[in-house]
Ligand SMILES: Nc1ncnc2c1ncn2[C@@H]1O[C@H](COP(=O)(O)OP(=O)(O)OP(=O)(O)O)[C@@H](O)[C@H]1O
């Protein structure tokens with residue numbers, strides 16, 4: 077479904093990713109783990125068109141999407157939940173969700189049932205239904221993360237890119253978010269998950285990639301990587 081070939085991207089003179097090869101098949105949860113500064117966020121930003129690639133290619137459902145404008149990429153069915161949530165603090169929960177539907181550039185996609193999509197998000201995160209008229213900025217950290225995921229689902233994505241959804245959340249909220257990721261996947265959405273929480277994300281994922289200094293160092297099944305001695309030492313604190 078998604079394929080990156082020798083992807084490179086930079087910030088000015090600094091090469092942040094230097095030849096990423098990665099594939100996500102339809103229906104999978106794939107995680108990308110690695111240390112701080114390894115290039116995880118940069119990889120997601122290049123996929124969603126926020127950052128231009130210097131070289132290499134990105135294919136989605138067989139077509140080349142490298143360096144298309146971000147709104148075109150959303151239209152093709154890729155939705156990105158950025159690191160640090162970035163919901164609209166002065167808009168209500170409902171309005172934040174509506175904004176997710178409007179990222180389909182020229183207004184809404186024909187036939188998009190906005191109310192139906194909002195109802196689905198509320199079924200996934202019942203707490204958001206209770207808080208629907210509350211300002212986004214007054215939600216707890218965990219609720220804001222749910223809202224960010226819900227907003228991304230409002231474009232009806234085929235592929236969801238999640239950047240550190242568990243960051244800064246209490247353990248109980250972390251398990252809630254991970255359970256919901258599985259639920260979203262069960263409903264047919266393919267997922268590329270970036271996480272510091274290597275153990276939980278490998279358990280959840282069908283396959284995983286390890287990124288080191290801007291390149292893929294290792295890949296395997298979630299189960300296989302969980303039991304890999306190098307991974308245990310470097311990322312699982314064992
Ligand atoms: N806006 C920026 N300008 C300059 N350099 C940047 C910028 N954003 C990231 N970098 C650099 O690019 C490299 C990759 O950063 P990236 O944010 O992709 O890492 P990451 O794997 O997501 O790390 P983390 O786990 O800390 O979120 C790092 O060396 C970082 O310092």
Ligand SMILES: [Mg+2]
Pocket residue numbers: 116117118159
């Ligand atoms: Mg990051």
